[in-house]
Amino acid sequence: MQATFKQYKPADLYINMNQPETLEADSSIEVPTTGFRPTGSAFLDAFVNNLHQRGIHTSDYHARLLGIKRSQLCISILTLTGMPYTDFTEAYVLLMATDLLKDKKNELRVTAKRLGFGSYSGFYRFMMRKGMGRPSWR
Numbered sequence: 001m002q003a004t005f006k007q008y009k010p011a012d013l014y015i016n017m018n019q020p021e022t023l024e025a026d027s028s029i030e031v032p033t034t035g036f037r038p039t040g041s042a043f044l045d046a047f048v049n050n051l052h053q054r055g056i057h058t059s060d061y062h063a064r065l066l067g068i069k070r071s072q073l074c075i076s077i078l079t080l081t082g083m084p085y086t087d088f089t090e091a092y093v094l095l096m097a098t099d100l101l102k103d104k105k106n107e108l109r110v111t112a113k114r115l116g117f118g119s120y121s122g123f124y125r126f127m128m129r130k131g132m133g134r135p136s137w138r
Contacts, residue, residue, distance in 0.1 A: 007082040010089050013037050013048055015049040016099055044080050047073070055116020056093045056126075084095070094130060097123075101135060108135055 013036045035052045038045050043066070053121045063073040071138055074085045081088050100111045112123035112135075120135075127135045 003079075003082065006011070007080060008039055008044065009081065009083070010088060010095055013039065014092060014095045014099075039080075041080060043076060047077065051089060053091055055096075055114065056114050057088055062089075090126075090130065093126075094132065097127065097132070097135070111135070 015035055015037060016100075036045075036048045039048075040048070046060065046066060050062055054061075059070045059073055063070045066073065068076075075084045077083070077088055083091070095113070097115055100106060100114060107122040108123070112120045115123060117123040117126065124135055127133065
């Protein structure tokens with residue numbers, strides 16, 4: 001069933017973390033500094049902000065940050081994005097990972113920690129499972 005409202009995909013929300021200077025930076029257009037495009041939904045914006053700042057974690061973890069139950073979080077994410085919680089968070093973190101791996105100044109273990117992984121090996125397994133290959137600077 002098709003939703004009668006806009007459903008947001010990770011690519012709709014994510015803003016490149018390592019953006020080069022563009023003409024937009026000099027114009028009067030306000031560029032969000034949060035790392036994602038605001039949706040106008042306070043709930044979705046708070047969730048994506050937590051995901052962007054803290055990285056990939058369990059739905060219990062993110063639900064606690066928002067002060068709601070895990071089931072409420074999962075149903076809300078499914079409704080607002082059309083994607084299950086896990087699919088949405090993994091897709092968003094893949095966008096972040098791809099972006100962070102472009103910066104050769106960061107160590108891979110620092111990048112893994114920034115994305116919410118407890119260790120580099122967890123990040124490595126995640127990237128391999130998602131078909132992205134071995135994490136390396138791109």
